[in-house]
Amino acid sequence: MTCNQMGGACEEKFQAETFEEMVDLSKKHGMEMFAKGDQPHLDAMHAMKKLMVSTDAMNEYFANKKREFEAIPEE
Numbered sequence: 698m699t700c701n702q703m704g705g706a707c708e709e710k711f712q713a714e715t716f717e718e719m720v721d722l723s724k725k726h727g728m729e730m731f732a733k734g735d736q737p738h739l740d741a742m743h744a745m746k747k748l749m750v751s752t753d754a755m756n757e758y759f760a761n762k763k764r765e766f767e768a769i770p771e772e
Contacts, residue, residue, distance in 0.1 A: 698766060700726055704745055704758070706737035716763045 700709045703723040711726070713719040730738035748754050 698723075698769065700738075702765065703762060704741060706730075706735070706741040716766045719766055720759075 698711055698719060699705075700707045700711070700723065703711070703719065705723065705727060707730075709726060711719055711722040713722055727738060727742060731742065748758055
């Protein structure tokens with residue numbers, strides 16, 4: 698999946714065996730972009746923060762992302 702597919706702001710690709718690994722890779726990338734002050738990624742993080750206000754919305758978001766991940770054919 699790409700950063701953008703995970704809710705980020707670019708097309709950097711991540712590869713992982715599990716969705717949990719994918720989340721970790723996405724978070725690591727997000728922290729790197731945060732440290733660089735990358736505005737598009739900061740905007741994406743701000744949007745994610747809004748989701749985090751509601752546990753139900755956040756759970757639904759991650760459930761949808763997990764379904765997307767699981768639908769990707771293995772290479």
